Amino acid sequence: MLPTGSKLLIGAAVAATVAAIVYGLTQEGSLGTVGLIFAAAALAFLAGVVVYIREADVSAMDTAALSESAAAAAPPGDSIWPAVSAVGGVLLVVGLVTYSPIFIFGLVALLAATVDWMVQAYSERASADARFNAAVRERIAHPLEFPILAAVGVAVLVYSFSRIMLFLSKTTGPAVFGVLAALLLVVGFIIAFMPSIRSGVVAGIAVIAGLGLVAGGAAAALDGEREMHPHETTSALSAEGQCSSTDETEADEHASQNVAAKANIAAEITLGKDGTLTAHNLGLVGDQESVSVVRANSTNVRFRNESDEDRRLVLDLGTRAETDETGETIPDREVPNQLCTQLVEDGGSQLLTFSIPTPSRYADAPYRFVVPGVDGAEVPVNVS
Amino acid sequence: MVASVPRRLTTGRAALLVGLGVLVAGCAKNAPQDTFQPEGENARKIHDLQWPVFAIAGIVLVIVSAAVLWCVFRYRDRGQPIPKQTHGRPALEIGLTILPALILIGVAIPTVGTLMALSKTSDTECFVNVTGQQWWWEMDYPAQDGCGGIETPIVTSGQMVVPVGTNVLVRGTSRDVIHSFWIPRLNGKRDMVPGRVQTLRIEADRPGIFAGQCTEFCGLSHANMRMEVVALDAADFETWKANQLAAYEAPEEGTVAAEGEQTFIAQCSRCHQVDGLEDADGAPVIARPELYVYSEAAPNLTHLMTRNTFAGATWDLVVEGCRDRVWQATPEEFGAIYLEGVTADCLNEVDLREWIRNAPEKKPMYAEATELGPTDGKTRGMPYLALSEDQIDQVIAYLLERH
Numbered sequence: 025m026l027p028t029g030s031k032l033l034i035g036a037a038v039a040a041t042v043a044a045i046v047y048g049l050t051q052e053g054s055l056g057t058v059g060l061i062f063a064a065a066a067l068a069f070l071a072g073v074v075v076y077i078r079e080a081d082v083s084a085m086d087t088a089a090l091s092e093s094a095a096a097a098a099p100p101g102d103s104i105w106p107a108v109s110a111v112g113g114v115l116l117v118v119g120l121v122t123y124s125p126i127f128i129f130g131l132v133a134l135l136a137a138t139v140d141w142m143v144q145a146y147s148e149r150a151s152a153d154a155r156f157n158a159a160v161r162e163r164i165a166h167p168l169e170f171p172i173l174a175a176v177g178v179a180v181l182v183y184s185f186s187r188i189m190l191f192l193s194k195t196t197g198p199a200v201f202g203v204l205a206a207l208l209l210v211v212g213f214i215i216a217f218m219p220s221i222r223s224g225v226v227a228g229i230a231v232i233a234g235l236g237l238v239a240g241g242a243a244a245a246l247d248g249e250r251e252m253h254p255h256e257t258t259s260a261l262s263a264e265g266q267c268s269s270t271d272e273t274e275a276d277e278h279a280s281q282n283v284a285a286k287a288n289i290a291a292e293i294t295l296g297k298d299g300t301l302t303a304h305n306l307g308l309v310g311d312q313e314s315v316s317v318v319r320a321n322s323t324n325v326r327f328r329n330e331s332d333e334d335r336r337l338v339l340d341l342g343t344r345a346e347t348d349e350t351g352e353t354i355p356d357r358e359v360p361n362q363l364c365t366q367l368v369e370d371g372g373s374q375l376l377t378f379s380i381p382t383p384s385r386y387a388d389a390p391y392r393f394v395v396p397g398v399d400g401a402e403v404p405v406n407v408s
Numbered sequence: 409m410v411a412s413v414p415r416r417l418t419t420g421r422a423a424l425l426v427g428l429g430v431l432v433a434g435c436a437k438n439a440p441q442d443t444f445q446p447e448g449e450n451a452r453k454i455h456d457l458q459w460p461v462f463a464i465a466g467i468v469l470v471i472v473s474a475a476v477l478w479c480v481f482r483y484r485d486r487g488q489p490i491p492k493q494t495h496g497r498p499a500l501e502i503g504l505t506i507l508p509a510l511i512l513i514g515v516a517i518p519t520v521g522t523l524m525a526l527s528k529t530s531d532t533e534c535f536v537n538v539t540g541q542q543w544w545w546e547m548d549y550p551a552q553d554g555c556g557g558i559e560t561p562i563v564t565s566g567q568m569v570v571p572v573g574t575n576v577l578v579r580g581t582s583r584d585v586i587h588s589f590w591i592p593r594l595n596g597k598r599d600m601v602p603g604r605v606q607t608l609r610i611e612a613d614r615p616g617i618f619a620g621q622c623t624e625f626c627g628l629s630h631a632n633m634r635m636e637v638v639a640l641d642a643a644d645f646e647t648w649k650a651n652q653l654a655a656y657e658a659p660e661e662g663t664v665a666a667e668g669e670q671t672f673i674a675q676c677s678r679c680h681q682v683d684g685l686e687d688a689d690g691a692p693v694i695a696r697p698e699l700y701v702y703s704e705a706a707p708n709l710t711h712l713m714t715r716n717t718f719a720g721a722t723w724d725l726v727v728e729g730c731r732d733r734v735w736q737a738t739p740e741e742f743g744a745i746y747l748e749g750v751t752a753d754c755l756n757e758v759d760l761r762e763w764i765r766n767a768p769e770k771k772p773m774y775a776e777a778t779e780l781g782p783t784d785g786k787t788r789g790m791p792y793l794a795l796s797e798d799q800i801d802q803v804i805a806y807l808l809e810r811h
Contacts (some may be wrong), residue, residue: 306607316537321539321581382694
């Protein structure tokens with residue numbers, strides 16, 4: 025006759041075997057089948073052990089064992105650490121062949137289980153009084169457990185919160201979190217004005233809110249972040265050879281018109297009201313006909329727009345081979361090789377930073393500063 | 409106790425000897441980087457300021473030290489009763505506050521005046537771009553009306569040649585880390601900072617060579633990052649300019665130097681520019697140091713043998729006797745001797761050969777393949793090129809013609 029407890033394990037082993045066969049025949053991929061076969065094998069092993077030891081019912085054959093056997097000794101208290109150790113071990117192995125975060129989770133679980141299990145085992149030998157032993161365990165473990173659990177809890181909540189924020193669109197996000205903030209305020213008021221409310225109710229509300237946040241965060245993390253549009257800069261204009269455009273582009277939005285004025289510069293280029301472009305090299309007297317630049321060195325030039333219209337300064341370096349989206353050169357296709365500032369408003373200034381590796385004498389075309397839309401506005405650039 | 413007297417005497421004598429040694433060490437006659445021997449208007453301004461400041465500071469030091477010593481000896485503990493304790497002498501305290509303030513004001517007025525005079529740029533007669541990088545200085549003379557007129561830029565390194573009695577403005581910067589440009593006999597220090605352009609006035613009273621040194625720690629070979637300013641009179645400066653702008657002269661066919669030209673193109677021209685050099689197809693050979701060197705620059709060797717140092721002015725290109733002839737020349741004969749450049753007889757072939765054979769072994773640099781991870785494979789300094797001795801002979805023969 026089979027012991028009562030073994031029937032569950034035998035049934036589960038049979039069910040896992042059937043599930044493995046069904047899964048293997050109907051689903052693609054072998055991972056699920058292998059997992060179920062392992063489960064069936066493990067359950068069958070446990071069922072065999074239980075049947076062999078007759079569910080440890082020693083009293084059936086040996087009455088003396090009731091008081092003398094190891095099973096008669098006081099059993100250890102309930103512990104989740106064997107289960108955590110098992111999960112940790114599995115995660116460790118799975119993580120080794122899949123993703124490193126899973127490995128790290130497994131490692132953390134194993135470390136936590138090792139430490140806490142040791143503390144528990146130690147405390148259970150402190151005395152014959154279970155309550156005293158429990159107090160010993162708390163005294164040792166709580167200073168470690170509480171800060172770590174609190175940190176983990178906060179990290180989970182913050183991470184969940186951030187996933188939700190990154191999932192919601194730019195317009196939905198403020199609305200959702202505005203409503204949530206208002207709700208939080210209302211609940212806070214209710215709790216504050218109802219001193220008689222039971223603490224269990226408050227704790228329940230907090231737990232539900234926390235679980236909701238974590239669940240929402242998990243769902244949002246699985247769905248991924250919303251598509252974010254990077255703000256275009258003048259480097260995009262340069263890459264597309266569109267620096268000569270006099271039209272306002274996205275790169276010209278939110279243009280700073282005065283930050284550049286604080287920077288150290290090698291030269292200042294000024295567009296006058298009459299459309300003339302003048303250059304002043306730092307340290308030299310008056311205006312010069314050209315700008316002197318050191319080869320292969322990061323150089324700052326300030327563009328000051330004193331004309332009546334929004335203008336940008338363009339550093340014209342000739343032409344260059346066109347490249348596709350992957351950066352590969354497109355044969356026989358050339359685009360202007362230019363760098364430019366944003367559109368600078370009347371009275372504003374902008375900085376242009378550049379480095380030119382090839383001296384002027386070896387350049388295919390003369391280097392020069394120009395202002396699109398202003399004929400004749402040109403200053404040569406001499407690279408030594 | 410008896411033995412301690414001679415030991416104390418010995419210790420005292422040793423201390424005296426060390427002190428005298430330190431004192432004597434400051435009396436070197438040949439000290440090319442001596443800031444107390446100004447050779448130009450700007451350095452003289454600093455000199456004229458620092459002497460009175462030192463004098464005032466010295467007087468204050470003597471007075472304060474004497475007062476402290478007098479108090480220590482006069483009121484030392486001899487078992488006398490503790491004197492009557494008083495609190496405050498307002499007149500003395502106010503006086504001792506006002507007096508240092510007056511001294512500081514007296515020092516500040518000429519100091520600010522000197523600083524303003526040294527930062528003046530409105531009287532510039534010539535400007536030179538000076539760029540520091542690990543571990544050498546590049547000097548380029550852009551096209552300008554100054555310096556007697558320059559139509560085509562001149563690029564050189566290690567030695568900055570300037571006309572005597574001319575206000576030269578250095579526009580300095582750096583390509584990698586912060587360096588500091590200092591020619592003690594001509595002006596004070598100026599940090600050269602990446603992304604910034606700093607100005608420094610240079611003026612020399614007489615023809616000659618004035619040594620300098622990078623004075624901002626800039627890495628492994630900071631101590632080997634030197635530079636010199638060469639002052640020539642106006643006529644000699646024009647000769648130097650004309651020579652720097654002279655057309656490239658290829659070596660005579662069939663010579664070792666001609667083989668050296670090909671070796672140079674194959675091995676050296678990736679980083680080093682020689683203006684006018686052409687490949688077999690007649691196309692100009694253009695150096696691309698930005699692909700191989702972290703600072704994106706390497707010395708221009710077009711007229712290497714017109715300067716008499718190399719590798720960041722660390723080694724002389726001329727042997728000792730020839731070096732002395734230049735350095736000890738009178739102002740009248742200096743220009744002619746300097747403009748001779750490096751001749752075959754004067755060439756310091758030993759150091760140049762060692763440098764070409766294995767530069768990182770001669771000067772500490774980050775040029776080993778195993779050290780280039782942080783710089784994406786680019787070297788800091790000249791790498792080991794694995795040239796054969798024949799190739800080295802060829803390159804030296806070729807470079808010797810770069811006048």
